Amino acid sequence: MSLPLILGALPGGKYAVYIWPAYGVTVLGFAWMTADTLVRAWRWRRKAQAQEAMRQTSPQS
Amino acid sequence: MLSYLANPLRFMRVSRWLAPILGGGAAVLIGLGLTLGLRTPPDYQQGDTVWIMFVHVPAAWTAMLAYAALGAASFTSLVFRHPLADQAAKAAAPLGAVFTGIALVTGSFWGRPMWGAWWVWGDARLVSVLVLFLLFLGYLALRASIDDEVKGARAAEILALVGLINLPIIHYSVEWWNTLHQGESILRKGGPALAPVYLTPLLLAGLGFSLAFGALWLVRTRAEVWRRRAVSLELQTALR
Numbered sequence: 001m002s003l004p005l006i007l008g009a010l011p012g013g014k015y016a017v018y019i020w021p022a023y024g025v026t027v028l029g030f031a032w033m034t035a036d037t038l039v040r041a042w043r044w045r046r047k048a049q050a051q052e053a054m055r056q057t058s059p060q061s
Numbered sequence: 062m063l064s065y066l067a068n069p070l071r072f073m074r075v076s077r078w079l080a081p082i083l084g085g086g087a088a089v090l091i092g093l094g095l096t097l098g099l100r101t102p103p104d105y106q107q108g109d110t111v112w113i114m115f116v117h118v119p120a121a122w123t124a125m126l127a128y129a130a131l132g133a134a135s136f137t138s139l140v141f142r143h144p145l146a147d148q149a150a151k152a153a154a155p156l157g158a159v160f161t162g163i164a165l166v167t168g169s170f171w172g173r174p175m176w177g178a179w180w181v182w183g184d185a186r187l188v189s190v191l192v193l194f195l196l197f198l199g200y201l202a203l204r205a206s207i208d209d210e211v212k213g214a215r216a217a218e219i220l221a222l223v224g225l226i227n228l229p230i231i232h233y234s235v236e237w238w239n240t241l242h243q244g245e246s247i248l249r250k251g252g253p254a255l256a257p258v259y260l261t262p263l264l265l266a267g268l269g270f271s272l273a274f275g276a277l278w279l280v281r282t283r284a285e286v287w288r289r290r291a292v293s294l295e296l297q298t299a300l301r
Contacts, residue, residue: 011099011109012109012112013108013109015108015109015110015174016109018110018113018170018171018173018174019109019110019112019113019170021170022113022116022117022166022167022170022171023116025163025166025167025170026116026120026163026167029120029159029160029162029163030273032159033155033156033159033277034277036155037156037277037280037281037284038280040281040284041280041281041283041284041287043284044284044285044287044288044291045283045284045287047287047288047291048287048288048290048291048294050291051290051291051294051295051298052294054294054298055294055297055298058298058301
């Protein structure tokens with residue numbers, strides 16, 4: 001089954017091939033923004049906390 | 062409010078509970094707006110392609126909101142040398158680029174069946190939004206291309222301020238020039254030209270997209286605060 005055929009079966013009639021890819025691009029954009037933002041926040045928070053822990057445990061030279 | 066949040070410790074404390082609230086509100090409003098939007102009847106001229114409006118227009122509004130946020134944060138950073146403002150500017154740019162990209166691509170999916178073309182170079186609205194996209198990318202590229210983080214930030218902030226002139230151009234492009242893109246239908250004299258059945262879901266989705274930007278912006282700014290903290294601690298440890 002081809003993609004235009006699948007899209008044609010969705011609501012939107014003859015315009016479904018334009019409507020659903022537009023929604024798909026929007027979902028992809030939101031998914032990327034959310035995932036990248038959360039991963040970035042988690043990673044830097046962990047690194048900062050690890051550095052703070054290291055600083056507290058290591059003796060000053 | 063802004064001066065209250067300018068203190069990084071206070072910002073981290075407030076953004077910790079504000080970001081999930083904005084994110085939750087965004088999910089509810091976008092869900093409601095799109096559910097109502099996808100139940101609207103076909104427009105007498107546009108048919109079912111009117112459904113594309115419920116993602117295209119909110120994405121375009123949010124792209125402009127993101128650029129205004131980038132411009133305001135860049136101004137604050139340049140004039141007052143506030144590090145949190147620079148972190149906020151850096152956090153807004155990639156989000157703005159994605160919202161502008163969504164507006165451009167969904168607009169193309171609407172333009173093909175309605176105008177018979179994916180893209181029209183002579184249309185001032187389309188070209189000015191493309192310039193907005195390039196401004197976001199230019200800001201990110203300029204920051205990344207200069208090794209000295211402070212110098213890179215200053216150069217990118219100046220570019221962001223110059224680019225602010227593009228916001229009124231985007232808004233008034235449909236009035237100043239003859240364009241294929243339809244004229245202003247919401248913020249215009251005499252009230253919105255849209256029927257309530259289309260206007261309500263559009264406004265709900267628009268507010269939802271804006272709240273989503275707010276939530277993501279706060280979390281990205283928090284990540285940038287953590288990054289600078291980690292880098293600074295790493296340097297201090299190395300210098301011991």
